[in-house]
Amino acid sequence: MKVAVIGTTGYGGGELIRVLHNHPFFQIHSIHSTRDEMPITEEFPHLESIFEDSLKPVNPDIIGEEADLVFLATPSGVSGKLAEAFIEKDIQVIDLSGDLRMKEPSEYEKWYKHDSVQKQTLSKAVYGLSEWNKESIQKAKLLANPGCYPTATLLGLGPVASAGIIDPKGIIIDGKSGVSGAGKSLTKTSAFAEMNDNFRIYKVNQHQHIPEIEQQLKFWDESIQPVTFSTHLIPITRGIMITAYVQLNQDMNTAELLELYHENYRNQPFVRIRKQGQFPSVKEVAGSNFCDIGIDLDQRTGRLTIVSVIDNLMKGAAGQAVQNANIMNGLDEKAGLNFIPIYP
Structure with a gap:
């Protein structure tokens, strides 16, 4: 083609x-x-x-x-x-x-x-969250590729949000991104002298990805209320880490929740679920189309912590776009994307 x-x-x-x-x-x-x-x-x-x-x-x-x-x-x-x-x-x-x-x-x-x-x-336009909207993507002629922060966030929250097992109020999402997410245009925020040895929050309660995240969460569960979403720039070139906090509305443990995640992503080649007690870092997905997820339920508070990492330029942009193109054309969705992450 x-x-x-x-x-x-x-x-x-x-x-x-x-x-x-x-x-x-x-x-x-x-x-x-x-x-x-x-x-x-x-x-x-x-x-x-x-x-x-x-x-x-x-x-x-x-x-x-x-x-x-x-x-x-x-x-x-x-x-x-x-x-x-x-x-x-x-x-x-x-x-x-x-x-x-x-x-x-x-x-x-x-x-x-x-x-x-x-x-x-x-x-x-079909929303191209590859792992969750495959049937519609297969029929699409016009596709909206998800944003980088929403991709990491929604892949992390998808299993529990779609299952309706979280309190619809009080969802907190903490995002951190490398400076390539700010684009090539030089700004004071992304300049080396400003970002080196620094860690900066930006667009507090105003990030344009907030409504995109909420739109998909409401598709899974109409009762979900507005989320708190904070974004930060960190002095690395590429990578996003999302840490999301949700309160469960039923009694479960981490092992049961991990089984839920494995069930949701069993046939999804680019989502990797970490073993109990293990959590991913951004370098472990750099240069690849993988999204790695680790979770832990705090039994004291009933609060679930979800850690989700992607390469913002790959799974958060170009990689997912090519994955969607593969799905749209009936190809193996891994075609052209079977990269081993760059490490270290």
């Missing part, structure tokens, strides 16, 4: 090139940017002698005629407009931005501060 990637100069676009370059079924037909035409190696020198295609202008008519699948790795506020330009063409579209994730335009506009795409477009 011929693939076009729009927005290849950002970190997510660069990861798409890395994954797709050796994919057994997808061929990168063209790469596109709103910048001037230039070899991609001017932006990513590490691709020298490996992948040296030049950036092309973004022309939906030409792309729609030449490609079978397009990945939109463009910023929120841009991707939605491009998605609408492709919607009547015979082409699959996977959007890595937040433009298609929210079902209510008003929620998107409130949190993202952009005009929403038309509700008709949103109604056609």
